[in-house]
Amino acid sequence: MSDRLPGFSTLAVHAGAQPDPTTGARATPIYQTTSFVFNDADHAASLFGLQAFGNIYTRIGNPTNAVLEERVAALEGGTAALAVASGHAAQVVVLQQLLQPGDEFIAARKLYGGSINQFTHAFKSFGWNVVWADPDDIASFERAVTPRTKAIFIESIANPAGSITDIEAISTVARKAGVPLIVDNTLASPYLIRPIDHGADIVVHSLTKFLGGHGNSLGGIIVDAGTFDWSTGGKYPMLSEPRPEYHGIRLQETFGNFAFAIACRVLGLRDLGPALSPFNAFMILTGIETLPLRMQKHCDNAKAVAEFLAGHPAVASVNYAGLASDKYNQLARKYAPRGAGAVFTFSLKGGYDAGVSLVSKLQLFSHLANVGDTRSLVIHPASTTHSQLDDAAKVKSGAGPDVVRLSVGIEDKEDLIADLEQALGA
Numbered sequence: 001m002s003d004r005l006p007g008f009s010t011l012a013v014h015a016g017a018q019p020d021p022t023t024g025a026r027a028t029p030i031y032q033t034t035s036f037v038f039n040d041a042d043h044a045a046s047l048f049g050l051q052a053f054g055n056i057y058t059r060i061g062n063p064t065n066a067v068l069e070e071r072v073a074a075l076e077g078g079t080a081a082l083a084v085a086s087g088h089a090a091q092v093v094v095l096q097q098l099l100q101p102g103d104e105f106i107a108a109r110k111l112y113g114g115s116i117n118q119f120t121h122a123f124k125s126f127g128w129n130v131v132w133a134d135p136d137d138i139a140s141f142e143r144a145v146t147p148r149t150k151a152i153f154i155e156s157i158a159n160p161a162g163s164i165t166d167i168e169a170i171s172t173v174a175r176k177a178g179v180p181l182i183v184d185n186t187l188a189s190p191y192l193i194r195p196i197d198h199g200a201d202i203v204v205h206s207l208t209k210f211l212g213g214h215g216n217s218l219g220g221i222i223v224d225a226g227t228f229d230w231s232t233g234g235k236y237p238m239l240s241e242p243r244p245e246y247h248g249i250r251l252q253e254t255f256g257n258f259a260f261a262i263a264c265r266v267l268g269l270r271d272l273g274p275a276l277s278p279f280n281a282f283m284i285l286t287g288i289e290t291l292p293l294r295m296q297k298h299c300d301n302a303k304a305v306a307e308f309l310a311g312h313p314a315v316a317s318v319n320y321a322g323l324a325s326d327k328y329n330q331l332a333r334k335y336a337p338r339g340a341g342a343v344f345t346f347s348l349k350g351g352y353d354a355g356v357s358l359v360s361k362l363q364l365f366s367h368l369a370n371v372g373d374t375r376s377l378v379i380h381p382a383s384t385t386h387s388q389l390d391d392a393a394k395v396k397s398g399a400g401p402d403v404v405r406l407s408v409g410i411e412d413k414e415d416l417i418a419d420l421e422q423a424l425g426a
């Protein structure tokens with residue numbers, strides 16, 4: 001073996017996995033078991049007291065999930081990771097370690113619609129107050145900082161229009177405020193953007209999308225960059241203060257640069273309970289093996305489709321950061337040189353009726369509310385996900401009556417363009 005470090009595609013296939021020591025199985029087995037036998041009473045006591053690492057119960061950890069955690073940590077360049085049941089579960093578990101009731105976090109206004117709901121309603125009921133900032137105006141993050149701010153939350157490639165966020169600029173604001181920067185990297189995947197390289201302290205994913213990649217399994221993951229000092233200023237007592245449920249140990253002191261991932265597991269996942277099924281971990285691991293191949297094809301197809309739409313007479317405008325004319329093209333060149341992702345919006349000259357007509361005439365694109373599938377997907381937000389908003393609110397959230405969102409799949413691009421052509425023209 002040479003001593004060169006493995007590249008991204010090698011890690012996508014191998015990181016965290018080895019042949020099963022008992023059976024020789026080459027694929028990672030699905031450890032479909034709730035619990036694990038202790039060696040003896042001392043072993044059991046040390047596992048429960050966090051003095052030894054090992055398996056206890058699948059709500060807290062499972063060997064199939066552990067391979068997934070190690071693999072995504074390697075791909076993102078983090079120190080450790082924790083897999084959970086969904087992207088939304090990842091967001092709850094992360095913020096529960098950081099916020100006490102009455103605290104605040106700053107979030108970019110351009111986010112996945114489900115996250116906007118979660119932050120506005122569910123988190124409010126926990127006493128966690130979201131303060132919105134504009135990812136296109138870095139100073140708006142600075143202005144939003146108060147003594148109660150505990151974190152900043154952004155998306156690397158942001159919903160709904162696939163805009164690119166200036167992660168480094170916002171990480172500078174977070175550093176100055178003394179709070180961690182959390183980046184939702186779902187739409188980019190680590191193949192396109194590695195937020196930790198640009199100053200993120202915590203990365204979260206919906207594994208449901210490009211990482212799993214096949215539209216068949218929900219999952220979420222939290223990656224700890226190992227960069228944040230949780231002990232300063234007494235702001236993060238979950239990490240810096242003695243834990244009564246673990247014989248008074250302090251997590252940062254005991255676990256150093258992976259203390260945050262440990263806190264998410266032994267305080268968040270253990271007590272809140274959103275464990276990932278080992279079967280889903282297996283499906284997502286299989287998906288990740290082909291992440292580099294799929295992502296490149298997604299991006300190449302998306303660019304071809306965006307170029308076709310930009311030249312079509314029925315189309316008013318296309319928002320795709322991979323187009324040279326796009327407002328986010330400079331940021332795309334810096335942060336995502338391999339491609340600007342596969343989720344973007346465009347608007348139709350014919351307005352609402354043209355949007356409804358398009359989704360009903362498309363045959364290869366599936367009309368549904370998801371992204372990051374091998375299959376191409378389409379949605380008309382104004383008549384579906386955003387239909388409850390008034391027209392002004394629709395426009396403000398990037399879901400005006402004329403807007404259509406695509407998630408471009410890995411089919412032949414000629415077939416995708418032919419499908420759009422027949423649906424737009426007819």
Ligand SMILES: *Cc1c(COP(=O)(O)O)cnc(C)c1O
Pocket residue numbers: 086087088089112114115155159184186187205206207208209218219220371
């Ligand atoms: C889908 C999605 C989520 C939520 O993930 P689930 O797995 O559906 O809970 C969060 N952020 C982004 C960007 C998403 O696309």
